[in-house]
Amino acid sequence: MVSPILAIDPIIDMPRTMINVTGSLTNALVVDKMxxxxxxxxxxxxxxxxxxSKANKESAEK
Structure with missing residues (x-):
């Protein structure tokens, strides 16, 4: 019974991780905006x- 769970878990885990990362990025943008x-x-x-490249751009503007 353990083998089927181990085979399916990575497939289920990938979208869950994607949703967590997207939520964290969205939260950071909302807080920065507020x-x-x-x-x-x-x-x-x-x-x-x-x-x-941002540091190079800022130094070029000075």
Missing amino acids: MGNLNLDDYNDMSLNTLD
């Missing part, structure tokens, strides 16, 4: 893929 810390220009800027 606190006024969300910079929509940076959020929508696809060229800022890493923190390193």
Whole structure:
């Protein structure tokens, strides 16, 4: 009886993990928006893929 459960559990666990990660990301965005810390220009800027490129962009602007 244990073998079928072990075979099915990873299949069930993947969507559950996806829902948890999506919920955590959504929660972080809502809290940032409510606190006024969300910079929509940076959020929508696809060229800022890493923190390193953001630091380079800020130093170039100075």
